[in-house]
Amino acid sequence: MNKQKWIEYALQEGFSDFEIYQSLSSEKKVTWYEGQMDTFVTSRVLGTALRGTYQSQMVNLATEDTSDDQMERLIRQMKEQSAVISTEETAAIAAPAECEETVSKKAWVRPGNELIKKTLAELEEKIAKADPRIIQVIHLSWNEEDSSREITNSKGMRIFEETHVQLLQAGAAAASGNEVKNDYRAEVIEDLSAFDTDAFAKKLAEDVVSKLDAVQLESGTYPVIFEKGAMTSLFAAFVDLFSGDLIGKGISPLRDSLNTKIFSDLITVVDDPRNTDAVMLANYDDEGTPTYRKVLVDEGVFKTILHSSRSAARMNMTSTGNGYKGSYTSPVDVSPFNCYIVPGEKSLDELCADMKDGYVITDLAGLHAGIDFVTTNFSLQCSGYWVRDGKRDYSVSLVTVAANFLEMMKQVTAVGSDLDWKYHSIVTPSIAFKGCAISGK
Amino acid sequence: MLEKKQLEKYLSACMRSEADFAEIYEQFETDETISMLNGEVEDVNRITISGIGIRLYKDLQSVYAYGNETDEASVMKLIEEVRTAIGQKEEGPDVVLERVEYENRHPVRIDFEAVPLAEKADILKRANDAAMAADERIVKVSSSLLNVRQNVQISNSTGRLIGDTRVRTRLGVVAFAKEGDNFQSGSDRPGAGMGLEFYEINKPEDSGKEAAREALVNLSARDCPSGQMPVIIDNAFGGVIFHEACGHSLEATSVARNMSVFAGKLGQQIANTCVSAVDDGTIPNAWGSENIDDEGNFQKRRVLIKDGILTSYMIDQLNARRMHMEGTCSSRRQSYQFEPTSRMTNTFILEGNATFEELFEGIEKGLYAKKMGGGSVNPQTGEFNFAVNEGYMIENGKISYPVKGASLIGNGRDILLHIDKICSNLKTGQGNCGSRSGSIPTDVGQPSIRVTSITVGGTANE
Numbered sequence: 001m002n003k004q005k006w007i008e009y010a011l012q013e014g015f016s017d018f019e020i021y022q023s024l025s026s027e028k029k030v031t032w033y034e035g036q037m038d039t040f041v042t043s044r045v046l047g048t049a050l051r052g053t054y055q056s057q058m059v060n061l062a063t064e065d066t067s068d069d070q071m072e073r074l075i076r077q078m079k080e081q082s083a084v085i086s087t088e089e090t091a092a093i094a095a096p097a098e099c100e101e102t103v104s105k106k107a108w109v110r111p112g113n114e115l116i117k118k119t120l121a122e123l124e125e126k127i128a129k130a131d132p133r134i135i136q137v138i139h140l141s142w143n144e145e146d147s148s149r150e151i152t153n154s155k156g157m158r159i160f161e162e163t164h165v166q167l168l169q170a171g172a173a174a175a176s177g178n179e180v181k182n183d184y185r186a187e188v189i190e191d192l193s194a195f196d197t198d199a200f201a202k203k204l205a206e207d208v209v210s211k212l213d214a215v216q217l218e219s220g221t222y223p224v225i226f227e228k229g230a231m232t233s234l235f236a237a238f239v240d241l242f243s244g245d246l247i248g249k250g251i252s253p254l255r256d257s258l259n260t261k262i263f264s265d266l267i268t269v270v271d272d273p274r275n276t277d278a279v280m281l282a283n284y285d286d287e288g289t290p291t292y293r294k295v296l297v298d299e300g301v302f303k304t305i306l307h308s309s310r311s312a313a314r315m316n317m318t319s320t321g322n323g324y325k326g327s328y329t330s331p332v333d334v335s336p337f338n339c340y341i342v343p344g345e346k347s348l349d350e351l352c353a354d355m356k357d358g359y360v361i362t363d364l365a366g367l368h369a370g371i372d373f374v375t376t377n378f379s380l381q382c383s384g385y386w387v388r389d390g391k392r393d394y395s396v397s398l399v400t401v402a403a404n405f406l407e408m409m410k411q412v413t414a415v416g417s418d419l420d421w422k423y424h425s426i427v428t429p430s431i432a433f434k435g436c437a438i439s440g441k
Numbered sequence: 442m443l444e445k446k447q448l449e450k451y452l453s454a455c456m457r458s459e460a461d462f463a464e465i466y467e468q469f470e471t472d473e474t475i476s477m478l479n480g481e482v483e484d485v486n487r488i489t490i491s492g493i494g495i496r497l498y499k500d501l502q503s504v505y506a507y508g509n510e511t512d513e514a515s516v517m518k519l520i521e522e523v524r525t526a527i528g529q530k531e532e533g534p535d536v537v538l539e540r541v542e543y544e545n546r547h548p549v550r551i552d553f554e555a556v557p558l559a560e561k562a563d564i565l566k567r568a569n570d571a572a573m574a575a576d577e578r579i580v581k582v583s584s585s586l587l588n589v590r591q592n593v594q595i596s597n598s599t600g601r602l603i604g605d606t607r608v609r610t611r612l613g614v615v616a617f618a619k620e621g622d623n624f625q626s627g628s629d630r631p632g633a634g635m636g637l638e639f640y641e642i643n644k645p646e647d648s649g650k651e652a653a654r655e656a657l658v659n660l661s662a663r664d665c666p667s668g669q670m671p672v673i674i675d676n677a678f679g680g681v682i683f684h685e686a687c688g689h690s691l692e693a694t695s696v697a698r699n700m701s702v703f704a705g706k707l708g709q710q711i712a713n714t715c716v717s718a719v720d721d722g723t724i725p726n727a728w729g730s731e732n733i734d735d736e737g738n739f740q741k742r743r744v745l746i747k748d749g750i751l752t753s754y755m756i757d758q759l760n761a762r763r764m765h766m767e768g769t770c771s772s773r774r775q776s777y778q779f780e781p782t783s784r785m786t787n788t789f790i791l792e793g794n795a796t797f798e799e800l801f802e803g804i805e806k807g808l809y810a811k812k813m814g815g816g817s818v819n820p821q822t823g824e825f826n827f828a829v830n831e832g833y834m835i836e837n838g839k840i841s842y843p844v845k846g847a848s849l850i851g852n853g854r855d856i857l858l859h860i861d862k863i864c865s866n867l868k869t870g871q872g873n874c875g876s877r878s879g880s881i882p883t884d885v886g887q888p889s890i891r892v893t894s895i896t897v898g899g900t901a902n903e
Contacts, residue, residue, distance in 0.1 A: 033698070037502060040526040042519070044508045045492070045778065063489040064509040081485040084558045087478070138700055138821065173700070173821055180702075182821050216896075219668045249478060250581060251617065253624070329472075329488045366826035368875075369815030370848045374617065374626045379665075379848035379898040381826035398824055400848050400898025402667065439667030439898040 001066040018052035019153035032120035047328030091310035099290035102274040111192040130205030139171030181211035214397035216440035223358030244311035264412035269297035273337035291321035344415035353390035376405035399440035452536035459528035460497035492777035549636035553588035571649030581617035595737035618656035627655025665847035665899030671807035678870030680885035693760035693783040695820035702823035712857030722786030775879025789886030793863025823853040864888040
C-alpha cells in the first residue's frame with residue numbers, strides 16, 4: 001500500500017483530512033495434551049483502517065485488501081457513507097504532538113520450540129502428580145504475540161508502536177466422588193528458561209483441589225470479599241461508566257456525577273497507559289493522541305471523564321488520549337488503558353481476619369450477560385469459600401451474588417494490597433464489602 | 442478466491458509432510474454496520490475481511506497457520522511453517538480437486554450491497570421512531586443494522602472443493618425509559634440468514650415497540666427475590682437454557698476429552714421424557730444456518746435428545762478421530778483467524794402438548810422468565826448461569842408483579858430432568874455464541890417450559 005498516494009488521492013477527492021491506521025499481528029501458539037503437542041498455530045495478519053473527514057463528517061472503513069487498485073473504489077465508498085451520517089459531533093484527525101515516550105521494562109526472551117515443548121511436558125506431569133484428586137490436565141498452552149500499529153495522516157502524523165507478550169496458561173480438573181471442579185492459571189513469562197514449573201503446578205493444583213467439597217450457602221445477605229481476580233472481572237465489566245462516549249450520550253449512570261462522591265473514600269481509580277508494571281503500555285492512543293496518567297476517582301470523588309476526540313467534541317472537552325479501537329475493524333471508541341484501583345495496606349488474609357465471618361468470592365461467571373449497565377444491577381454465578389473466625393473454612397459454589405455496583409462501591413470496608421497486573425489492562429486488588437445478597441439454598 | 446489449480450498446488454505442497462490430511466479455508470467477507478442514536482446516523486462502518494487458513498492433521502495433532510496476504514510467496518511461507526511444525530517429507534501424494542456443486546438452501550432476494558445506504562438507514566429510523574412514539578417516558582433509542590456477506594471456499598486433501606455464501610442481517614434496538622431517577626432499558630435483536638427482505642416480515646417498527654415495552658416494564662419492576670423456586674421460561678430466546686445447560690456440553694470440543702458432564706452418556710436418559718431437542722443447521726434462511734459447515738460438509742439436522750435419551754453429540758472431523766465416531770458436520774468458526782471446532786447452529790427443544798396456562802398450575806410462588814439474556818457454562822462441572830432480562834413473580838398460579846436483576850443458575854446434569862411441562866409454542870431467538878472458534882451466529886429456541894426447581898439469584902431476600 002502506497003500510503004502517501006492514498007492520502008493524496010483522498011484529499012484530491014474532497015476529504016479535508018485523511019488517516020491510515022495499520023496493525024500487524026503475528027502469533028505463535030503451542031498447546032499440549034496427553035504427552036504430545038496437540039496443536040500448533042502460527043499467523044500473520046495485516047489490518048488497515050481508513051478514516052477521513054468528508055463534508056464535515058468523519059467516515060470509517062476497514063479492509064484487509066489494500067492493493068492500490070482498491071483505492072478509488074474504497075474512497076468512493078467512504079464518500080457515500082458520509083452522505084448518510086447526520087450526527088453533529090465528529091472525531092478529529094490529530095496533528096502530531098510532541099511527547100516523551102515511555103519505554104517498557106519487559107525483557108522478553110523468545111524461547112525455541114524445544115524449550116516450549118519441554119516446559120509444557122514437564123508441567124503436565126507435575127500438575128497431574130501434584131495431588132491424587134487431580135483427574136486431568138485439561139489445558140496447557142504457550143502463546144507469543146507480536147503486534148504493532150502505525151498511524152499515518154494528512155496532518156503529518158506518523159506514529160509506530162509495537163508490543164510483545166508471552167503467556168503460559170494451564171487448566172486442571174479435580175474430583176471428589178461425583179463432584180468435579182476445574183480451574184485455570186495464566187502467567188506472563190519474560191524468560192521461559194527461568195520459569196519455575198514446580199511452583200506454578202503446585203499453585204494450580206492447590207487452587208483446583210480447594211474448590212472441591214463445595215456447598216451452597218443459605219440464601220441471605222453476608223459480608224463479602226471479592227478476591228482480586230473476581231473484583232477485577234467485576235470492575236472491568238463496569239469500567240465503561242467512565243466513558244465519555246456513554247456519558248455524553250446520557251447512557252452511563254455517571255452522566256451527571258462529575259466532581260461528586262460516587263464511591264467510598266477508600267476507592268481511588270487511576271488510568272495510566274504508561275504504567276510500566278502492566279504487561280503493555282501505550283504512548284499514544286489509536287488516534288495518535290499522547291497518553292498520560294489521570295485520576296478518575298479520587299478518594300471516592302469522580303474527577304475525570306475518559307475521552308476520545310469525538311466524545312470530547314460532544315461534551316466540549318479535550319481528548320484524554322483514550323480513543324482506542326477494539327481491533328483494526330472497529331471504529332475508535334473510548335476505553336481505559338492500564339486502569340486500576342489503588343491498593344490499600346492489608347493482605348487478603350488480613351481482610352479475612354477483619355471480616356471474621358463471611359464469604360470470599362474467587363470466581364464470577366456470566367459477566368457478559370448478568371449485568372445491567374444502565375442501572376448497574378448485577379446478578380452473577382459465583383464460587384469461593386466461607387471464612388469462619390477470620391480463617392478459610394469450606395468451599396462454596398453454585399450460588400449467585402447480586403447487588404447494585406454503584407451502591408456496593410459506597411459500602412467498601414477495606415481495600416487489599418494484592419494488586420497484580422498479570423495479563424490484565426484493567427485490574428483491582430481484593431476488596432471487602434459490608435454485605436451482598438447471596439442466593440443459594 | 443483461489444483457483445482450483447493453485448489450490449491443488451498448495452495442498453500437494455502441504456502433503457509433502459508427515460500430515461495425513463490437509464485443508465485450506467478461504468474467506469472473503471463484507472460487513473456493514475449502520476448505527477443510529479435518537480434518529481441520527483452516527484456511524485457507517487464497512488469492513489472487508491479476506492484471509493486464508495491452512496490446517497494439517499497428523500493423527501490427533503493439528504497444525505494451523507493463517508494470514509491475510511494471499512499472494513503465492515506469502516501462502517507458501519505459511520505452508521512451510523505448518524510443514525515444519527508437523528514434520529517435513531520430500532514426497533507426498535498430489536492432490537486433485539473436484540468441485541462439489543449443490544443447490545443453495547438459503548436464497549437471498551434483496552442484496553444489501555445493492556441497496557443505497559439511505560434506504561438501510563431508514564430501517565433504523567422506522568425502529569427508532571416507533572420506540573420513541575411508544576411512550577413519553579422513552580427518552581433515548583440506540584439502534585444498529587448489521588449486514589454480512591461471508592463467502593467461503595474450502596478444499597482438502599481428500600479432493601473436495603466446495604464453497605458457500607452466507608448472507609445475514611440483524612437489527613438491534615435498545616430503548617431507554619426514564620421516570621424520575623429511574624432509568625431502565627429494553628431491547629430487541631431479530632436477525633436471519635436473509636437479505637433485506639427480512640424486514641418485510643419482521644417490521645422494524647415492531648422491534649422498536651418491543652424494546653420500548655420491555656424498558657417500560659422494567660421501570661415498574663421490583664427487586665427479584667432469591668432462592669430455589671419453580672420457574673417458567675418463555676419461548677424464543679428462553680432456549681438459551683438448553684444452549685447453555687446442555688448444548689455446549691454436547692459439543693465434541695468438551696466431550697472428546699471427557700471434559701463434559703455428558704461424556705459417555707449416549708443412549709442414557711439425561712432429560713425428562715418430555716424433552717426432545719435438535720441442532721439443525723439446514724433450516725432455510727435461519728440465523729444459524731449455512732449450506733456447509735466450515736470443514737466443507739453439508740449441514741444437517743442432528744437429533745440430540747429424543748424423549749429424554751441422549752442420541753447424538755455435535756462432532757467435527759478432528760474430534761471424530763479422537764472419539765472413534767462419525768463427524769456430524771458441526772464444524773464452525775468465526776473467521777479464518779480461528780481453527781474450526783464443533784459448534785451449535787440452530788438449537789432448540791421440540792414442542793410438547795401443554796398449554797401456556799397449564800404451566801402456571803400449582804405454583805404458589807415462582808418466577809416467570811419472559812425474556813432471557815445470555816449465559817455461560819462450564820461443561821466439565823456442568824454449572825451454568827443465565828440472566829433474566831424481563832421477569833415476573835408468579836403467586837398462586839398467576840403472574841403477579843415484574844422483577845428485575847435476576848439470574849438463574851444450576852447444573853446441566855439435573856436441570857433437564859426437572860423440566861416437567863412443555864408447551865406447543867416453539868419459537869427461536871437470535872444470539873451470538875462465543876467459544877474456542879470465535880463468535881458465531883446461533884439460533885436458540887424452545888416452546889415455553891416449566892422447570893420444577895432452579896436457583897434464582899436476586900437482590901431481595903424474603
